[in-house]
Amino acid sequence: MSALRRRAVLERLAATSDAERRRTTTVxxxxxxxxxxxGAVETHLDAxxxxxxxxxxxxxxxxxxxTGEELLELNPGDAVVVDADPTDS
Numbered sequence: 207m208s209a210l211r212r213r214a215v216l217e218r219l220a221a222t223s224d225a226e227r228r229r230t231t232t233v234x235x236x237x238x239x240x241x242x243x244x245g246a247v248e249t250h251l252d253a254x255x256x257x258x259x260x261x262x263x264x265x266x267x268x269x270x271x272x273t274g275e276e277l278l279e280l281n282p283g284d285a286v287v288v289d290a291d292p293t294d295s
Contacts, residue, residue, distance in 0.1 A: 210240065210242045210243075210246050210247070210250065212250045212253060212254065214240060215236070215240065215247060215250040215251065215254065216254055216259055216260070216270070216274055216277075216278065217278060218236060218239055218240055219231065219236060219251070219254070219260055219268060219269070219270045219274070220270040220274060220275055220278055222235065222236065222239065223268065223269035223270050224269065224270070225269060225270050225271050225272040225274070225275055226272070228269060229269060230263065230267035230268060230269040231267065231268060231269070232266065232267055232268075233247055233248050233251065233266055233268065236251075236268065251268050254274065255268075258271060258273050258274075259271055259273055259274035259277060260274055
C-alpha cells in the first residue's frame with residue numbers, strides 16, 4: 207500500500223481489535239496486515255488516538271475505541287479523519 211490512508215488504518219484496527227472486550231493488536235501486526243511501514247502506521251495511530259478513535263497502551267498495543275467503531279458504522283464514505291491540532295482553536 208503506497209499511500210497509506212488513515213481511514214484504512216482505522217478500518218483494519220477495528221477488524222483486528224475490539225473496544226468492548228479491550229482486545230488489542232500490535233503495531234507490527236497491523237502494519238503487516240496493511241502491507242505498510244510500521245512507522246507510518248504508528249503515525250496514523252497516534253493521530254487516531256488524538257481524535258479519540260483509537261487507544262494505545264504503554265506497551266504499544268492498540269485498539270479501536272467505541273467512538274471509532276461507531277464512526278465506521280455510520281459508513282461515512284470518503285470522510286476525512288483529521289489530526290487533532292491544538293493550534294486550530
